[in-house]
Amino acid sequence: MTTKAQPAPSALALDLQDERLQDRTGLRGQYKAFLDRTRSGDLGVLPVIGGLILIWAVLQILNPIFLSPANLVNLTMESSAVGIIALGIVAVLLVAQIDLSVGSVSGLAAAVVAVTSVNMGWPVWLVILATIALGAVIGWLYGQIFNRFGVPSFVVTLAGLLGFLGLQLYTLGAKGSINLPFDSPLVYFAQLAFVPVWLSYVLAAAAAASLFTTDYFHARARQHAGLSAMSLQNIALRAGLLLAALGVTVWYLNQGRGVGWMFVLFIVLTLVLNYMLKRTQWGRFVYAVGGNPEAARRAGINVRAIYTSVFITCSTLAAVGGLLGAARLAAANQGSGTGDVNLNAIAAAVIGGTSLFGGRGSAFAAILGIIVIQSISSGLTLLNLDSSFRFMVTGVVLLLAVTLDSVARRSRTSHGKA
Amino acid sequence: MSTSSSAPAGTPQLLTLRGINKSFGAVAALMDIELDIAQGEVVAIVGDNGAGKSTLVKVLSGVHAPDSGTITFEGQDVSISSPAAAQHLGIATVFQDLALCDNLTVVDNLFLGRELSPLRLNEVDMEVRSWELLKQLSAKIPSVRTQIASLSGGQRQTVAIARSLLGDPKIVILDEPTAALGVAQTAEVLNLVERLRERGHGVIMISHNMADVQAVADRVVVLRLGRNNGDFRVGDVSTEELIAAITGASDNVVSRRSAARSTSEETHAS
Ligand SMILES: Nc1ncnc2c1ncn2[C@@H]1O[C@H](COP(=O)(O)OP(=O)(O)OP(=O)(O)O)[C@@H](O)[C@H]1O
Ligand SMILES: [Mg+2]
Numbered sequence: 001m002t003t004k005a006q007p008a009p010s011a012l013a014l015d016l017q018d019e020r021l022q023d024r025t026g027l028r029g030q031y032k033a034f035l036d037r038t039r040s041g042d043l044g045v046l047p048v049i050g051g052l053i054l055i056w057a058v059l060q061i062l063n064p065i066f067l068s069p070a071n072l073v074n075l076t077m078e079s080s081a082v083g084i085i086a087l088g089i090v091a092v093l094l095v096a097q098i099d100l101s102v103g104s105v106s107g108l109a110a111a112v113v114a115v116t117s118v119n120m121g122w123p124v125w126l127v128i129l130a131t132i133a134l135g136a137v138i139g140w141l142y143g144q145i146f147n148r149f150g151v152p153s154f155v156v157t158l159a160g161l162l163g164f165l166g167l168q169l170y171t172l173g174a175k176g177s178i179n180l181p182f183d184s185p186l187v188y189f190a191q192l193a194f195v196p197v198w199l200s201y202v203l204a205a206a207a208a209a210s211l212f213t214t215d216y217f218h219a220r221a222r223q224h225a226g227l228s229a230m231s232l233q234n235i236a237l238r239a240g241l242l243l244a245a246l247g248v249t250v251w252y253l254n255q256g257r258g259v260g261w262m263f264v265l266f267i268v269l270t271l272v273l274n275y276m277l278k279r280t281q282w283g284r285f286v287y288a289v290g291g292n293p294e295a296a297r298r299a300g301i302n303v304r305a306i307y308t309s310v311f312i313t314c315s316t317l318a319a320v321g322g323l324l325g326a327a328r329l330a331a332a333n334q335g336s337g338t339g340d341v342n343l344n345a346i347a348a349a350v351i352g353g354t355s356l357f358g359g360r361g362s363a364f365a366a367i368l369g370i371i372v373i374q375s376i377s378s379g380l381t382l383l384n385l386d387s388s389f390r391f392m393v394t395g396v397v398l399l400l401a402v403t404l405d406s407v408a409r410r411s412r413t414s415h416g417k418a
Numbered sequence: 419m420s421t422s423s424s425a426p427a428g429t430p431q432l433l434t435l436r437g438i439n440k441s442f443g444a445v446a447a448l449m450d451i452e453l454d455i456a457q458g459e460v461v462a463i464v465g466d467n468g469a470g471k472s473t474l475v476k477v478l479s480g481v482h483a484p485d486s487g488t489i490t491f492e493g494q495d496v497s498i499s500s501p502a503a504a505q506h507l508g509i510a511t512v513f514q515d516l517a518l519c520d521n522l523t524v525v526d527n528l529f530l531g532r533e534l535s536p537l538r539l540n541e542v543d544m545e546v547r548s549w550e551l552l553k554q555l556s557a558k559i560p561s562v563r564t565q566i567a568s569l570s571g572g573q574r575q576t577v578a579i580a581r582s583l584l585g586d587p588k589i590v591i592l593d594e595p596t597a598a599l600g601v602a603q604t605a606e607v608l609n610l611v612e613r614l615r616e617r618g619h620g621v622i623m624i625s626h627n628m629a630d631v632q633a634v635a636d637r638v639v640v641l642r643l644g645r646n647n648g649d650f651r652v653g654d655v656s657t658e659e660l661i662a663a664i665t666g667a668s669d670n671v672v673s674r675r676s677a678a679r680s681t682s683e684e685t686h687a688s
Contacts, residue, residue, distance in 0.1 A: 014549050018560040221542045281536035284522075288530055291521035298481060298517045299531040300502035359521035412567075 013228035030234070047404055048352055048368045051397075055372060059379035066379055069256030075374050076253070077190075080266040081106075081328060082341060083370035085321035086348035087273050088314030090366050093349055094277070095290045095307060096358025097146075097153040099314045101160035102345050105138055106322030107337020108164045111171040113186070113323050114178035114332035124185050128323065135319025136312050138164070143308030153311075161342070169334055177333035180326065190327035194258040200250045203264075208243035215239070262324060267367070269317070274363035286310060290359030321345075340391065344373050347394060351401040357409060372397065429456040431493070432620045433478075433509075433589060438487035440473055447473040449644045451487070455589065455620040460611055462631040463624045465641035466664055471624045472514050474641070475593045478622070479511035480504035492588075505531070508588035512595055514624075516578040520567040524548060524559060527566055528581050551580045556606045571598040579607060589620040596630060608634050628657050642666055 059066045085102050092099045109131045116122040116130055138160070145156050172178060180187050195203065212235060219229035253259050277283035288296040289306045297303045325341075326332045350356060351372050352365025373394060380390050431454060438451040447470045455461050463471050476482040478489075480498040489496055491507055498504050504511070518527050525541070525548045534540040548562045557576040559569065566574060575598045582590055592611075596604040611634045614621050625631050631638055632652055640648040640663040648663040 014546065015561060015563070018558075021560050218542075222545075225542050225546045227542065227545060279539050281533040281539065284526060284530065284533055284539070287522060288519045288526075291519040292517070295517040295519050296530070298479070298501045298511075298513065300500075300505045301531050302502070359519075 014226045016228050045353055045364065045368060047401075048365075048372060051351075051400075052368070052372050052375070055375050055379070059375065059382075063379065063382045066382055069252055069254075071378065071382070073253050073256040073258065073260070075371070075378050076263040077260045077328070078378065079367075079370045079374045080260070080262045081190075081321045081324040082344050082374075083266050083321075083348065083366050084269055084324065085318045085341070085345040086352075086366035086370050087269060087363060088317035088321075089345050089349040090352075090354045090361055090363055091273070091277075091286070091310050091317075092153070092314045093354045093356060094286050094358060094361055095310050097307070097310070098346070099142070099157045099160075099311065099318075100154055100342065100346075101138075101157040101164060102314065102318035102321075103337045103339075103342030104161045104164035104168065105135060105315050105318040105337070106325060106341060107332075108168040108171065109134060109319035109322030110326035110332035110336040111168045111178075113326045114180060115171055117184065117186070118178050118180060127186075131319045131323045132316055135316035138319075139312035139315030140308060142311040142315065143304075146307055146311065147304040165338070168337065172332065172334060177331060179331045182330060184327070184330075186323070186327035187330045190262050190324055191330070193261040195261060195264060197254050197258060200254060200259045201247070204246035204250050205243065207246055208239045211242055212236070212239035262328070265324075269320075270363045270367055273313075277363060282306075282309065287359050292359075318345075340387075340394070343398070344370070344394070347398040347401070348373050350405065351397060353405075355405050355409065356402065357405075369401075429458060431455070432457050432459075432491070434488075434490040435478075436488045436490075438474070438477060438489075439485045440470075440477060440482060441485060447644050448477070448484070450646070451641075451644075452646055453639060455622060457620060458615050458618045459637065460615050460621040460623060460635045462635035462638045463622060463641060464626070464628075464631060464638060464660065464664055465647075469641040469664075470644040471641055472593055475511060475513070475591050475622070475624065478504070478591060479509060479513075481513075502531075505585065505587075508585075509591065510582035510585060510587035510589070511591040512575075512578045512582045512593060514593040514597075516574055518566045518574060518578060518581075521565060523565055524552075524562040524569070524577055527577060528562075528584060530581075532585055547584075548580075551583065552576065555580055555610065556602055558600075558603075572600055572603060575599055576603060579610070583610075587619065589622065590614055591622040591624075593624045594626065595623065596625065596627065604630070628660060631660075632657070640664055 056067065065071055085106055088102060089099060112134055113127055113131055117124070117127045122130070142153070142156050142160065145151055146153055169176070215230060215235040215238060216232075219232075219235060222229040250259060277286060285296065285301050285306050288299065288301060289303055293303055296306075322337055326336060329336070348369030349361070349365055350369065352361075352367070352369030354361030354365040354369075376393050376397065377390050380393065433453070433455045435451060435453040438448055438453075439446070440448040451470075451474060453461070453463075453474070463474065465471050473482065477484045478498065480501045480503050483497075483499060489498060491509075496503075496507060498507065498509070519530065522530070525544050528548050528551065529544050534543050545562060552559055552562070555576055557573065557580065559573050559576065566577065569577065575595065579592070579595055582592075592607075596607050599607060608630060611621050611623060615636075623631070623635065635652050638648075638650045638652060638655065638660060639646070640650075640660065642664065643666075647666070648660075650660070650663075
């Protein structure tokens with residue numbers, strides 16, 4: 001403890017009584033705690049934010065259009081479909097598994113969307129339901145094979161990658177391409193549906209307000225229970241910062257076409273997954289299985305059910321991503337879901353800070369990671385560089401992210417953190 | 419040497435094992451094991467390294483299924499097919515390897531599998547309960563929001579012991595609970611064992627420390643090379659007899675050492 005006078009131990013919050021604890025309350029304490037975490041290799045979102053600023057600066061210098069509202073609006077729209085797929089990858093990485101087939105599953109979903117809505121004339125709600133069901137069944141299948149036969153997930157899903165690509169081509173038939181009509185609600189949603197300006201500010205304010213209320217009630221509950229709690233000043237500052245950040249972003253995007261509903265959907269799904277991972281028992285089990293499956297089993301957790309639920313989550317999100325991809329393109333073809341979709345989704349999760357070693361990461365990794373990748377892709381397109389460069393640059397960024405993950409892991413081990 | 423008759427008269431049997439066998443490939447880890455625990459009884463299981471103690475614990479906690487044999491819990495034949503089944507019966511275990519998740523915090527580990535309000539985790543109540551439980555064990559853990567990975571061996575052991583007490587179990591199994599603990603914490607665990615007995619729980623304690631065993635156990639069951647090799651009431655047995663049963667002979671390396679020491683002390687004295 002410091003030299004300043006301390007109240008008697010009994011007056012201290014229940015969780016601050018150990019005399020070896022250094023003061024980490026208040027704003028300065030939080031800043032110090034942040035430094036502690038970073039030094040010990042718990043980097044969180046720091047590297048990706050730093051990397052993003054660097055990439056944006058370089059691309060803006062190379063081409064002044066890059067940071068224009070129009071281009072950034074485009075960036076958010078292009079990020080959404082693959083970003084949603086990356087959310088699923090975050091979930092499988094958390095249990096220390098991998099799904100290499102998300103691209104093919106999204107491509108198959110795109111084909112199914114086109115065939116059911118165009119060739120068979122199904123109503124939109126049924127098409128959406130069928131796509132979600134398709135993803136869920138595929139994930140369930142992976143879970144069964146993984147649990148029953150113990151086949152490593154990268155092999156199961158590698159087989160899936162090939163198998164579902166074949167099924168996609170078969171579904172599309174001889175023509176190999178089906179266009180969605182422009183009056184389809186799906187296409188409207190993915191290309192033209194933007195949040196009204198007033199509503200976009202209301203949503204930003206509502207987000208900050210809800211952060212404030214959750215923080216406030218949490219702090220009050222902790223105080224009542226005799227635990228240390230965030231100060232009101234601190235809570236207000238957090239909410240204020242979020243409000244400012246969202247406000248500026250929304251204002252800037254509104255200089256262009258605005259905030260797309262598809263991007264809002266991506267953010268909502270991220271928040272839902274974040275809640276599931278951080279605030280529910282299921283999420284706790286996911287982290288436990290990723291950290292130590294045997295300990296999880298001995299704690300009475302149905303480890304197999306967790307694996308299955310995670311594979312289902314991943315494939316379902318991949319199918320939803322495929323649906324949105326087809327809607328954005330207003331078509332499904334043999335190229336849907338192929339090429340770099342697979343790798344971009346996986347790279348986004350890892351670049352965003354999800355560990356390949358399991359048990360570490362958060363849903364927000366998907367947003368940050370996909371924005372990095374999409375920025376590179378968009379910037380290089382603006383520079384008239386073709387996909388050959390895009391692949392190479394994305395490859396280097398992925399390698400950097402994985403290396404950082406491994407180095408941070410070593411640092412964590414030496415600082416006594418998992 | 420006796421089995422079920424050794425329980426204090428009138429107290430109902432909690433757990434009875436008969437003819438338990440378990441092999442790992444060619445290694446027969448447990449052969450024809452018998453074990454009885456009554457309510458409010460502390461049974462120590464002792465034996466050399468590799469005698470099969472931890473394997474027996476794992477059979478009881480649903481980690482390994484026995485190859486054959488019967489398990490009777492509160493008068494009913496049961497099969498403990500999974501750790502969840504053991505928890506459900508009310509058997510809580512502190513494993514020798516502790517079985518904690520390094521990437522989770524102390525609170526998360528304590529409540530793993532028993533989280534309060536699964537759909538909207540009640541972190542505040544869980545944290546308060548954790549502090550209470552750890553205080554009760556005189557745990558020296560600075561913060562319950564630190565990851566298990568950053569705790570010392572003894573701190574982890576305390577967390578594992580605290581974990582076993584959360585679900586109000588009927589039987590608590592402790593596999594070498596004090597191996598890594600400091601003096602005060604060991605005493606606290608022995609006190610805890612006595613408190614559990616007073617509350618009518620059954621306790622199975624595995625230990626290599628004969629002083630601890632004789633301090634708290636009612637009965638000592640000796641395993642040797644995967645077989646029962648004696649079942650003693652603590653008052654009736656000397657440390658030498660126990661060591662003889664553990665090592666399988668009265669003339670063994672331990673007794674020779676102590677004999678040598680006492681003769682050398684005698685020669686010094688004379
Ligand atoms: N999972 C396993 N696979 C194969 N053999 C095992 C396994 N677990 C235990 N054994 C074997 O069973 C025997 C008994 O092991 P066990 O761990 O029960 O010993 P123990 O009495 O707990 O010893 P210690 O005092 O060293 O903890 C040993 O010979 C060991 O090699
Ligand atoms: Mg053992």
